[in-house]
Amino acid sequence: MNRKGMFLFLLAISVCFLSGCWSKRELTDLAFISAYSLDLTEEGNYEATVQVINPGNITSGLQGGGGGASSPPVIVYSVTGENLSDMDALVTKKLSRTPYYAHTDLVVISDELAKKEGLPPILDELDRDIEFRTTTTVVISKETKAKDLLTTLTGTDRVSATKIVKTLDTTEKMLGENLRVNVHELITQITSTGKEPVLPSFTLKGDPLQGKTVNNVQSSELEAAPEADGLAMFKEGKLIDWIDGETARGTLWTLDKVQTTITSISWEKEKKAIAYKVMRQKTKVSATLTKGKPKLSISTRAEGDIAEVKVPVDLTDPHVIKKIEKELGKEIKSEIEKAVQQAQQNKSDIFGFGEVVHRTDPKAWKKLEKEWNDRTFAELEVDVKVEALIRRTGLVNNSLHTTLKKEGE
Amino acid sequence: MEKAKISSYQLFTLIFLFQIGSAVWFPVSLDAKQDAWLATHIAMAGGFCLFFMYYGLYRYYPDLPLTEYVQRVLGSVLGKGLAFFYVLYFTYVAASIVRDFGELLATIAYPTTPLFILNVLFLLVVVYTVYKGIEVISRTSEVLFVAMCLLLLSGILLIMISGIIHIENLKPVLEEGLSPVIKSAFAETLYFPFGQMVAFAMIFPYVKEREKVKRTGLWAVGISGLLLALVAAGNISILGLEHASRAQFPLLASIQSIKVAKFLERLDIYFILFVMIGGFIKLSLFFHVAVMGTSHLFQVKHPSHLAYPMGIVVLLVSMTTASSYTEYMEEWRAVYLPYIDSSFQAVIPVLLFIIAFFKNRKKAV
Numbered sequence: 001m002n003r004k005g006m007f008l009f010l011l012a013i014s015v016c017f018l019s020g021c022w023s024k025r026e027l028t029d030l031a032f033i034s035a036y037s038l039d040l041t042e043e044g045n046y047e048a049t050v051q052v053i054n055p056g057n058i059t060s061g062l063q064g065g066g067g068g069a070s071s072p073p074v075i076v077y078s079v080t081g082e083n084l085s086d087m088d089a090l091v092t093k094k095l096s097r098t099p100y101y102a103h104t105d106l107v108v109i110s111d112e113l114a115k116k117e118g119l120p121p122i123l124d125e126l127d128r129d130i131e132f133r134t135t136t137t138v139v140i141s142k143e144t145k146a147k148d149l150l151t152t153l154t155g156t157d158r159v160s161a162t163k164i165v166k167t168l169d170t171t172e173k174m175l176g177e178n179l180r181v182n183v184h185e186l187i188t189q190i191t192s193t194g195k196e197p198v199l200p201s202f203t204l205k206g207d208p209l210q211g212k213t214v215n216n217v218q219s220s221e222l223e224a225a226p227e228a229d230g231l232a233m234f235k236e237g238k239l240i241d242w243i244d245g246e247t248a249r250g251t252l253w254t255l256d257k258v259q260t261t262i263t264s265i266s267w268e269k270e271k272k273a274i275a276y277k278v279m280r281q282k283t284k285v286s287a288t289l290t291k292g293k294p295k296l297s298i299s300t301r302a303e304g305d306i307a308e309v310k311v312p313v314d315l316t317d318p319h320v321i322k323k324i325e326k327e328l329g330k331e332i333k334s335e336i337e338k339a340v341q342q343a344q345q346n347k348s349d350i351f352g353f354g355e356v357v358h359r360t361d362p363k364a365w366k367k368l369e370k371e372w373n374d375r376t377f378a379e380l381e382v383d384v385k386v387e388a389l390i391r392r393t394g395l396v397n398n399s400l401h402t403t404l405k406k407e408g409e
Numbered sequence: 410m411e412k413a414k415i416s417s418y419q420l421f422t423l424i425f426l427f428q429i430g431s432a433v434w435f436p437v438s439l440d441a442k443q444d445a446w447l448a449t450h451i452a453m454a455g456g457f458c459l460f461f462m463y464y465g466l467y468r469y470y471p472d473l474p475l476t477e478y479v480q481r482v483l484g485s486v487l488g489k490g491l492a493f494f495y496v497l498y499f500t501y502v503a504a505s506i507v508r509d510f511g512e513l514l515a516t517i518a519y520p521t522t523p524l525f526i527l528n529v530l531f532l533l534v535v536v537y538t539v540y541k542g543i544e545v546i547s548r549t550s551e552v553l554f555v556a557m558c559l560l561l562l563s564g565i566l567l568i569m570i571s572g573i574i575h576i577e578n579l580k581p582v583l584e585e586g587l588s589p590v591i592k593s594a595f596a597e598t599l600y601f602p603f604g605q606m607v608a609f610a611m612i613f614p615y616v617k618e619r620e621k622v623k624r625t626g627l628w629a630v631g632i633s634g635l636l637l638a639l640v641a642a643g644n645i646s647i648l649g650l651e652h653a654s655r656a657q658f659p660l661l662a663s664i665q666s667i668k669v670a671k672f673l674e675r676l677d678i679y680f681i682l683f684v685m686i687g688g689f690i691k692l693s694l695f696f697h698v699a700v701m702g703t704s705h706l707f708q709v710k711h712p713s714h715l716a717y718p719m720g721i722v723v724l725l726v727s728m729t730t731a732s733s734y735t736e737y738m739e740e741w742r743a744v745y746l747p748y749i750d751s752s753f754q755a756v757i758p759v760l761l762f763i764i765a766f767f768k769n770r771k772k773a774v
Contacts, residue, residue, distance in 0.1 A: 010537075102675075127655075130516070130517055130520060133665065133675070134662070134665065134666070135665065135666060135668060135674070184648075184652065184662075184666060187651075187652060188648070188649045188651060188652050191651040191652075192649070192651060355577075358581065359577060359580040359581050362581040362584040
């Protein structure tokens with residue numbers, strides 16, 4: 001064949017290959033799944049629920065109730081089955097479009113499933129699937145069906161998956177009682193012998209039946225709304241306990257995940273009289289071993305400002321500031337100690353102390369590894385040191401209470 | 410031997426892209442656990458030794474490629490036999506690279522496309538490049554090298570910014586002592602990718618500036634080795650040992666976990682580009698040396714005429730070598746790596762070098 005002929009031949013062949021898109025999927029034929037949830041049915045099967053975005057209704061009415069939108073921004077479909085891939089296929093009986101998991105933001109797992117079956121059976125599919133991202137956030141539903149968190153319509157952020165993820169982000173940043181964990185981190189923690197996972201939990205306040213209807217978002221106070229509610233503690237892949245309030249924050253302190261938060265102390269018998277806003281903090285966990293027996297020490301250094309004062313205190317006096325700092329240190333220390341205690345009672349090393357020991361003394365870890373959670377961790381001696389530093393006092397130096405007190409005298 | 414010439418800079422880019430070609434996305438030296446980066450360093454030292462050997466042979470026969478000088482070293486009959494086996498070896502490596510690629514693309518990007526189609530498409534491009542000759546391959550690699558550098562720099566930057574590196578995952582260093590690290594380095598990483606440099610024994614004679622071959626080669630091996638060690642350390646510090654050793658393609662998993670400023674995420678395309686650039690050069694080179702070796706051996710006047718027919722051979726071998734990815738990997742680990750690779754990359758060149766040394770000493774006397 002001459003050169004020209006060859007060239008034309010190749011050109012003709014490439015047409016066949018270039019024009020075809022083998023695995024093409026049109027946008028209008030895809031069902032974007034924003035959230036995925038798993039419940040346990042009474043027969044012991046899984047119930048998977050997918051939350052599909054209803055594209056036409058996302059853009060209309062960005063703020064609040066949405067006004068004219070008569071159909072909801074998301075549609076939810078549920079199927080039951082014995083494994084996840086099976087259910088992914090079964091759900092297509094109800095969907096008109098191909099389910100597309102690459103943009104899934106959230107996985108909700110019900111507390112019942114997490115308690116009875118544990119997480120490992122469901123994680124493999126999430127890890128193996130190409131479409132599904134391991135950066136997806138995982139949440140445990142607390143005292144509610146996981147499905148109900150997806151069916152409830154939400155206000156400002158109209159897709160409840162977005163709402164839940166954003167709530168987590170915000171509350172982790174502002175309060176520090178919740179933390180965002182993704183599938184990848186969860187798997188890493190479950191497979192590690194020196195660290196057990198903690199996951200954020202969400203609960204549904206209100207009536208789930210009310211939450212399903214568009215009416216839910218047409219009043220200024222939502223009838224039903226998902227709410228972040230502490231942390232779930234795991235052991236060997238199974239949910240064993242909840243961590244709430246200050247203890248949850250203590251957990252985040254220990255995990256070095258607190259960004260900003262408010263800590264309050266009592267002052268002259270007035271409870272929570274002085275509020276302190278933590279601006280930045282650093283927590284270090286280290287281990288020392290004596291004769292093969294580990295001892296952990298946690299040292300926290302927090303920096304922040306005075307946020308509020310309810311009693312007359314002389315904030316212009318450095319000695320007083322020092323005294324407040326000391327009290328604050330004690331307060332944070334007690335939070336951390338509570339968290340450590342709860343974990344020790346449950347014999348679940350959610351802080352990764354085991355990994356710290358492993359890194360410090362790999363040889364000793366070999367001996368400790370087997371009985372780490374059940375014996376060594378549970379009886380571990382933990383030393384907590386907290387240093388809280390007050391840098392500024394806000395726009396006011398002495399509180400108006402000081403003036404009020406003087407007038408009173 | 411075609412009358413092509415390549416510059417030492419082109420040689421550098423060729424070696425660099427060749428080395429990181431398929432090694433960058435394979436789980437390299439993970440037998441050494443969190444010390445994979447150390448194992449890569451040790452293997453790199455071994456790689457330098459191998460390079461010196463190939464270079465030494467090149468110094469004895471600066472005008473001849475490997476398949477020719479084996480005939481000078483071992484005599485015509487034995488040499489031709491060995492050259493024939495080398496050609497088979499190069500062909501098989503080319504086929505295995507095609508298979509690697511097909512498997513990777515079928516796994517991550519084109520799940521419903523048959524492997525055969527992926528392999529055909531990839532080979533079509535490569536066959537055309539090889540048909541055009543080594544100069545074209547070198548110029549392509551010169552261009553792609555720049556692209557690769559930009560990708561690497563921006564990739565490293567993104568990973569650093571997104572704050573997903575947890576250096577503590579690399580601890581404890583040398584948990585089990587030095588022996589598993591050395592074992593992993595010399596059982597696996599030395600032959601993949603460092604030993605594959607044996608293909609350059611066929612390329613060195615093309616280089617214009619002969620005195621620069623040594624320096625260029627050492628730099629290229631050193632830099633690509635350091636990069637591989639960096640990738641190994643990066644994967645483990647990002648993913649943790651457990652996940653990194655479970656992942657089919659650890660680098661992909663690492664890249665997928667990049668998240669910068671809530672919009673720079675899902676950068677899988679980085680991975681695909683790494684793979685395509687490196688793999689293209691690596692496959693082109695192996696396929697080129699296979700074609701050149703065949704043409705010398707059977708005295709075919711126009712080596713490029715062999716490109717298309719041999720492309721079909723490579724395609725068929727790549728398809729028939731194993732029925733599943735698991736089988737393919739097992740084949741590689743159990744037979745290919747410990748026996749075939751080690752003999753063609755290390756044992757035979759050492760013997761050749763020793764014989765060549767004595768032969769040439771006699772001549773000198």
